[in-house]
Amino acid sequence: xxxxxxxxxxxxxxxxxxxxxxxxxxxxxxxxxxxxxxxxxxxxxxxxxxxxxxxxxxxxxxxxxxxxxxxxxxxxxxxxxxxxxxxxxxxxxxxxxxxxxxxxxxxxxxxxxxxxxxxxxxxxxxxxxxxxxxxxxxxxxxxxxxxxxxxxxxxxxxxxxxxxxxxxxxxxxxxxxxxxxxxxxxxxxxxxxxxxxxxxxxxxxxxxxxxxxxxxxxxxxxxxxxxxxxxxxxxxxxxxxxxxxxxxxxxxxxxxxxxxxxxxxxxxxxxxxxxxxxxxxxxxxx
Numbered sequence: 105x106x107x108x109x110x111x112x113x114x115x116x117x118x119x120x121x122x123x124x125x126x127x128x129x130x131x132x133x134x135x136x137x138x139x140x141x142x143x144x145x146x147x148x149x150x151x152x153x154x155x156x157x158x159x160x161x162x163x164x165x166x167x168x169x170x171x172x173x174x175x176x177x178x179x180x181x182x183x184x185x186x187x188x189x190x191x192x193x194x195x196x197x198x199x200x201x202x203x204x205x206x207x208x209x210x211x212x213x214x215x216x217x218x219x220x221x222x223x224x225x226x227x228x229x230x231x232x233x234x235x236x237x238x239x240x241x242x243x244x245x246x247x248x249x250x251x252x253x254x255x256x257x258x259x260x261x262x263x264x265x266x267x268x269x270x271x272x273x274x275x276x277x278x279x280x281x282x283x284x285x286x287x288x289x290x291x292x293x294x295x296x297x298x299x300x301x302x303x304x305x306x307x308x309x310x311x312x313x314x315x316x317x318x319x320x321x322x323x324x325x326x327x328x329x330x331x332x333x334x335x336x337x338x339x340x341x342x343x344x345x346x347x348x349x350x351x352x353x354x355x356x357x358x359x360x361x362x363x364x365x366x367x368x369x370x371x372x373x374x375x376x377x378x379x380x381x382x383x384x385x386x387x388x389x390x
Contacts, residue, residue, distance in 0.1 A: 109138075110168055110197055118163050119300075122190045133299040134162050135227060140298060141169030144309055147291045148225045148255040151175035155218025159209045159226040159236065163190045166227055171198045179217045181205045209236055214243055214250055221252040230303065233258050234278065244285050244314045245324035254286075254312040257294065263308035270372045276338070277331040280376050284319050284327065286312040320377035327380040334368035334376070341365045349383065356382055 113121070115136045135141055144166060145151070152174055161167045161180040164187075170178050171194070178201060180191060188204065195202040205212065210232060214222060228236060233256070243250045258266075261274070266282045267290070268274035282288065291309040296302040318324075333349035334342060343364035346353035357364035359382035362375055371379075 110172055110194075112168065112193065112197060115163055115165050118190050118193075122163070123186065133227075133230065133301065133303050135165045135294075135298060136300060137298055138165065138169060138172075140294065141166045142173055143169075143292065144227075144255065144257070145169040145173040145175070145225065147309065147311065148223060148253070151223070151225075154221035154223070154252070155179055157181070157214065157217050157222060157224045157226070159224065160229045161191060162187055164194045166225070167191065167194055167202065170225060171201060175201070177201055177203070177218060179203045179205055181207055181209045181212055181217070183208045210239065214240065215247075220249065222250065223252045224254040224256065226255075227257040227307075230259055234262060237278075238281070241281055241285055242324070245318070248285075248314045248316060251314065253314070255291065255309065256312065257307050257309045259303065260293070260306045260308050263290075263310050266310060266312075270370060272369070275369050277335045280331050280373055281328065282312065283373050284322070284377070286314050288312055318377075320374050322377040322380040323384050326384045327376065330379045330383055331368075331376060334371070334379075338368045341367060342371075359385070 115134070115138070119134065151170060153176060156170055156175040156178045158167055158170065158178055158180045161182050167178060167180055180202065182191065182204065185206070188206070191204050195204065205217065214224070240251065240254065264274045265276055265278045267288050268276070268279045289311045291311055294307040294309065296304070296306055329349060334345050336348060337345040341364065342357055342362065343353045345368060346356060350356050354364045356379065360375070360378040362371065362379060
C-alpha cells in the first residue's frame with residue numbers, strides 16, 4: 105500500500121517486491137529513509153535546470169528524493185539489471201523527468217549524460233567510489249565547466265582523505281588531486297544503521313565544487329605522476345620515493361625549492377604543484 109508523498113510504495117516494499125537484495129560484489133548499500141534522501145537532494149542546491157546525474161540508484165531511494173525536491177531531469181546510471189523495473193515505476197510517476205542508463209558508470213563520460221549545467225548527486229557504490237572520483241577529476245582538469253558540482257556520499261575514511269591537511273594520517277594523493285581542483289564542503293554524516301545492509305563504517309556526504317582554475321599552476325598528468333611516486337613510498341624521504349619518477353630526485357627537489365629529506369605527507373598542495381612544474385620543465389628540456 106502506497107503511503108509516501110510521491111504515491112510510490114515504501115522502499116522496503118519495493119525491494120521485497122522486486123527481489124532487490126543488496127549485492128556486496130556491486131558495493132550496494134541501500135538507503136530506506138526518504139527524509140534522509142530528500143535532505144541529501146536539498147544539499148545539492150537548485151536542480152531545476154540542466155542534468156542531475158545519479159550513479160548506482162539501486163531501488164531508487166535517492167532518485168525519488170531528487171525528483172521530489174524538484175530535479176528537472178535526472179539521469180540514473182545503473183549496471184544492475186534487477187533494478188530496472190523499480191526505476192521504471194519511478195519514471196512513470198515523473199514523466200519525462202527520469203532517464204535510465206544501463207551502463208557501468210566507469211565507462212560513461214559526464215559530458216555524454218545530458219546538457220549542462222550538470223551536477224552529480226550520488227550514494228556511490230563503495231567498491232568504485234574512489235575510481236569514479238579520480239575519473240571525474242580528470243574530466244574537470246580538462247574542462248572545469250563539465251560539471252557544476254558533485255554531492256557525493258563516501259565511506260567516512262574516504263571523505264576524510266578528501267579534506268585532509270598535510271601532516272595528518274589521512275593526507276595523501278587523493279587529498280592533493282581533489283583540493284587542487286575543487287572546494288570541498290562537508291554536508292552530513294550518515295550512520296551505518298541507515299543502510300541495508302549496514303556497512304562497517306559511517307558514511308559522509310561532501311559537496312565538491314570545481315574551482316574556475318586549479319589552486320596552483322600545474323599540469324594534471326604530471327601532478328598525478330608526482331603524487332603517485334611520492335605517496336607510493338610515503339614513509340620514505342622524497343630523495344628516495346621520487347626515484348620511481350626521476351633519476352635525479354634531489355635535483356628535482358632543488359628545482360622546486362623543496363627539502364629532499366622530507367616525506368610526502370609534509371608537503372602542502374603548493375609544494376606538490378611546484379614539484380610538478382619542475383618535473384615538467386625537466387622533461388621538456390630533456
